[in-house]
Amino acid sequence: MLKLFTFTVVLANLMLAQGFRYSDAQKTLKTLREKSSLFEEGSNSTMLLSECNYDRGDLKRIILSATRAMDFFEHYLSNLVLDAAIGTRLMESQLLLFQAGHPKLPQTLQMYLMTLQFKSELLSEEIIDRFTDLLQTDKLTNPERTRLVQTLNWVYNASLWESPSVGSWHVPNDQPLSATNKSAETLDEKLEIMTEETSDECIGGIFQGCSISNNCVKLFMEKPHTMYSLTHQVLFYLIAKKQNCFANQQFKLKTANNTEPTEFLHLMCDKVWEEANMIENSGYPVKFRDLLAEQITVCSLAGYSHFLKRSWLENILSWQNQEDSVGCFLDMRRPEPSVEPSEDIKSILEVIQKARRIKRSDNLVRLGAHDCSVHFTAVCMGALAMHLRYFGDTCLRNY
Template sequence: MNAARIVFTIVSFVSAQGTRLNDVILGLQKATVFFENEYDRFTLDGVIGFQMLQAHLEDTLKGWSLSGPEAASQFKKVHDLVRRLDFTAAKAIEAVKVTDPVYFNGFQTVLQVDFWSFNPQWIKTDIKLVYPEVRETECFGENISDRCITQLLGTWENNGTSCLESDLCKRMMTTLNCQGYSLSHQLLYFIIVERKKCSNVVGAQHMDSQASLIVQGYEKIFCSNMLQRNLQIEENDYPLAEQDLFLEYVMLCGQAGFSEFFQAQWLDHILAWQQPGGCFGESGQKYTKHKRVKRRSNNLEGGCLDHTTSVAVGALGGYLRFYGTSRP
């Protein structure tokens, strides 16, 4: 390839990357307006997605690598989103504290933006880790999952001990062949193990390199299977009843640093699912055995769901960080 073609290829790639970044920023601006208007109707689960989004935005600004003609404008827009989200999230958190105090006390730790740190490098899944078959039903329900996560957080009781793990939680969170939301809750559990440095959960005294490798090994197992499931959803033309799950997988595996979840064609569909008012999800969608009704999810203006909106913005925040920063 001669020098002229190399330059043209690089310029074309940078241009396409800049265009996609503009699309993501526009989608996030619309979602932020919706959040500003509806913040007091969001459940705690709904607010978490916007806090994860803010973490993505702040990390993107720290690692900003773009230098094209629109880079300065894009940087300013992202900075403005951080400011607006910081203001609105504070009001939303106060509202949740009043409307759902027990759940708030259990999960207030994950409402802190700085809780959601990121791995310094992008990583890949491994197709060899995909389960040959999966269970037909969920491995466990949300109530027991919440119990296990609050034991890690130390909020399972007043002044509770953090990084507590029962035999039930250990067995449940490491069970293979799970599908659906059980699979994403298993991943979330180990993300929290990593963020809280709960080395005892993996049988270590300190969160050293060996303990981290064990945690990351479980994360790779789960995200390898979540990627496979999303590819199946794509092959089936993104059934409406599975879009929430699809988005949750992108959000959580993106949070864990798996770059394969930021596929360009997926982004096109995610942005197409956004309603004109900025939200995601339709209250009239039908639920199948693979799509369980989220216990805490509110119907919002425009026939949208706060949980679907939450996981969508969390996913889009990952795309923004993927396109806006330079990481190997």
């Protein structure tokens, strides 16, 4: 049955060569979903492993939610920030790993996953092409051009997000930090400002021969930071590992510390775990929801499966707009008669305006009575991609 996986890869290349577009993938997904027994009500209970922690409908909800998010991106391509491509690249790479770990899946399900992967790849390329084309215009200042080149490093290659490798899920040797009862006010105190320029500079250096500026050294030397800068500290470590930077002598000298990189990563994700539980115990405040999605994504990329809690998945799914097919994740609703933004929207806008997040900026897209955050939709898609991969690795038989 390994030939089937090879066949799907060949088929994807043929689709691309023949001009197979995003809309064609969408139609194919609908047909395959109708044929796949895994989506039939009541069938999952006989197909899933007994140790599976997901509900039988979770696979369907994850895939449909991710598809709606991709439809949103596709319909509003001109309104996107580059984070959108990070979300689609994550989905693409995790689907590749899903299939690699299950080369003998039933043919219909295998074809479904391959088509969904191909759909996310097409959309990634469309988003990247839009920003690459922007580089050829005179609409950017030199600093903006430099930053765009740096940030495109995040999304050029899907293999950057192919983590953890097949069979590499693990839990820490020690028990993760227990949940804390600290309040949302404490979370506010822990927010740190880290500029997008610094974030871009650090990633740019990693891709340029593992060079690293003095501004970025502290990300690899100091004890874990807090909140948004901490999730990026984890991400920098993962990308540096992917780029084999820890074998680079100059990089090693400049980032030398007393903690071995793997142990330091464990320490950081322990801290992320504590703060994610603080968000949960505070009732998931609106302005921290995108952070929770980031926390789930980066530490599960590092292989820490305890971040893929089903209760956190349920909350992410509840934050999307259920009424529109384009899949607006952030549930910020404005009463129709009102001309003033809701308190939730004001909270999000305040965070955006004060630049208290590390992100490639954001854009709010108005859909009827709803406002969709491109950044939030992207990070939620990343979290859904990790849950989808973990579902396959822990709930399906080793076909």
